[in-house]
Amino acid sequence: MGLYIDIHTHSPSADYPTPTSAGIHPWQAASGIIDEAAMRSADLIGEIGLDYACSVDRVAQEHIFRYQLSLAQRYGKPVVLHCVRAFEPMMKILSEYELRAVIFHGFIGSVQQAERAIKRGYYLSFGEAAFRSPRTVEALRTIPLSRLFAETDESPLSIKTIYETIASERKTEVATLQAQIEMNYNEIFLQHNDR
Secondary structure, three states, X not given: OOOOOOOOEOOOOOXXXXXXXXXXXXXXXXXXXXXXXXXXXXXXXXXXXXXXXXXXXHHHHHHHHHHHHHHHHHHOOOEEEEEEOOHHHHHHHHOOOOOOOEEEOXXXXXXXXXXHHHHOXXXXXXXXXXXXXXXXXXXXXXXXXXXXXXXXXXXXXXXXXXXXXXXXXXXXXXXXXXXXXXXXXXXXXXXXXXX
């Protein structure tokens, strides 16, 4: 039986591998308080990013986002991103950094946006909210499995249910999805550490 890896959750479980994370969410960008020691010891830096739907000043968001990306680059850490109505500015900023891995958490976007992110070598993570957006479901169906993750985030659904829904949308077996997501996870979090 394969693993169910939950790449981003607010309710970690000992039953499913979930990377540890540390970072300043864009909603807290104005606080400016960064715990570099926590970031250095975490598996990844996140969730960080830009949210142009919230009331937090965009300049403050960009400043804290850039600073955290520089730490991720310095420490060789993957990043998990929060991106709301800010895809273009985020892609521009990301192009300025050499990052170990980039994961768009809770991806809600078009096939074209997904293709652009994939072309850069980024990963897309899908959770419950993705299933409510027809354009995002289409992106989910078309991206390579080698660039896909699953997550619960704040959803009450189990990661097993998320996997089952993704597998159904992609017309594949849950076991196939488990095997590939485990490979994606190992590529970022295990094999990289062995190099």
